[in-house]
Amino acid sequence: MITAQQLHKRYGAKTAVDHLSFEVRPGMVTGFLGPNGAGKSTTMRLMLDLDNGGGETLFDGRKFGTIKHPMREIGAVLEAKAFHPTRTARNHLRMLAAGSGIPFSRADEVLDFVGLAEVKNKKPKSFSLGMAQRLGLAQALLGNPQTLILDEPANGLDPHGIHWLRDVLKSLAREGRTIFVSSHLLSEMSLMADQLVVIGRGHMIYNGDVDGFVRQFTQSSVLVRSPQAAQLAEALRRVDGATVTEVAQQPGTLQVSGIETAAVGELAFQHNVMLHELATQTASLEAAFMSATGDSEEYVAREILAPPGTATPPPGGPPAAPPVPPSQPGDTTPGGAA
Numbered sequence: 466m467i468t469a470q471q472l473h474k475r476y477g478a479k480t481a482v483d484h485l486s487f488e489v490r491p492g493m494v495t496g497f498l499g500p501n502g503a504g505k506s507t508t509m510r511l512m513l514d515l516d517n518g519g520g521e522t523l524f525d526g527r528k529f530g531t532i533k534h535p536m537r538e539i540g541a542v543l544e545a546k547a548f549h550p551t552r553t554a555r556n557h558l559r560m561l562a563a564g565s566g567i568p569f570s571r572a573d574e575v576l577d578f579v580g581l582a583e584v585k586n587k588k589p590k591s592f593s594l595g596m597a598q599r600l601g602l603a604q605a606l607l608g609n610p611q612t613l614i615l616d617e618p619a620n621g622l623d624p625h626g627i628h629w630l631r632d633v634l635k636s637l638a639r640e641g642r643t644i645f646v647s648s649h650l651l652s653e654m655s656l657m658a659d660q661l662v663v664i665g666r667g668h669m670i671y672n673g674d675v676d677g678f679v680r681q682f683t684q685s686s687v688l689v690r691s692p693q694a695a696q697l698a699e700a701l702r703r704v705d706g707a708t709v710t711e712v713a714q715q716p717g718t719l720q721v722s723g724i725e726t727a728a729v730g731e732l733a734f735q736h737n738v739m740l741h742e743l744a745t746q747t748a749s750l751e752a753a754f755m756s757a758t759g760d761s762e763e764y765v766a767r768e769i770l771a772p773p774g775t776a777t778p779p780p781g782g783p784p785a786a787p788p789v790p791p792s793q794p795g796d797t798t799p800g801g802a803a
């Protein structure tokens with residue numbers, strides 16, 4: 466269990482982390498989300514005593530600085546390419562193992578585990594970002610720690626690598642470990658994380674389970690398809706708070722919000738309306754993230770750069786419209802947006 470209390474950090478006049486308190490529980494993956502510059506890396510550095518700031522972090526009740534062999538209890542990767550410049554991957558890990566009373570054989574074990582056995586005698590400076598991430602994870606796992614703190618470990622991994630990482634972290638969590646991981650890959654996070662800590666501009670936005678985050682920051686709706694859709698729509702419109710929209714190009718299909726799925730089914734039954742489909746439509750983690758952090762974005766692209774030689778809009782004029790992606794075969798929405 467990690468207990469972070471009142472973590473804070475200022476850079477001059479700027480508050481990077483503003484009195485954050487949260488817990489990261491064992492046996493599950495806790496995702497750490499926030500827009501660029503939200504303070505995720507700074508928070509992780511504060512947790513590991515790698516930065517000066519305020520607040521306190523306890524790992525199973527103990528401060529990082531009081532743990533005799535931290536590598537054997539807490540594995541961390543905060544920078545993808547933080548390796549010894551001249552040692553081979555294997556010797557880099559052996560050196561760390563020696564410093565923490567870990568047997569040398571463990572270096573080969575973890576290199577094998579992360580898929581780097583073939584390149585273990587190469588220097589990490591020749592590694593791609595994805596390979597460096599794998600070596601970082603090997604380093605974090607070297608001491609077989611109870612706790613893992615990983616800053617964007619999926620960055621640079623190919624799709625197979627991302628899938629592999631998800632399986633690894635989930636299975637390490639199932640073993641009862643405490644996993645705290647930041648990522649900008651929201652679809653990945655929705656598959657991997659059980660709990661979320663979401664911050665914006667150094668402030669806590671949400672701390673709780675993933676479903677709760679999606680529920681809190683989006684509105685779910687009900688999709689209902691019926692050969693008597695008009696009759697059902699009429700009944701639904703009489704329900705207080707319910708909003709009914711006919712789905713374009715899908716005759717007999719209604720999108721309903723402001724009413725539970727079960728209540729739609731019951732209403733259909735009461736009005737002798739036959740249903741062909743009744744489904745709850747839950748918004749994505751990405752939609753929830755956009756809604757929750759929209760006001761906290763610090764670095765926002767304002768306009769599309771005009772190609773050389775084309776006129777730029779006058780200052781104060783309307784911003785350039787974002788380009789509409791071309792439709793793909795099979796797209797059902799204008800512009801091909803999914």
Ligand SMILES: Nc1ncnc2c1ncn2[C@@H]1O[C@H](COP(=O)(O)OP(=O)(O)OP(=O)(O)O)[C@@H](O)[C@H]1O
Pocket residue numbers: 476480481499500501502503504505506507508763
């Ligand atoms: N060494 C530094 N000096 C001054 N400001 C800094 C320093 N490090 C971070 N900051 C600022 O603190 C804020 C938080 O930065 P941090 O790197 O923790 O954010 P982050 O959430 O990890 O961002 P990203 O997702 O882009 O990696 C940012 O506004 C950043 O500019």
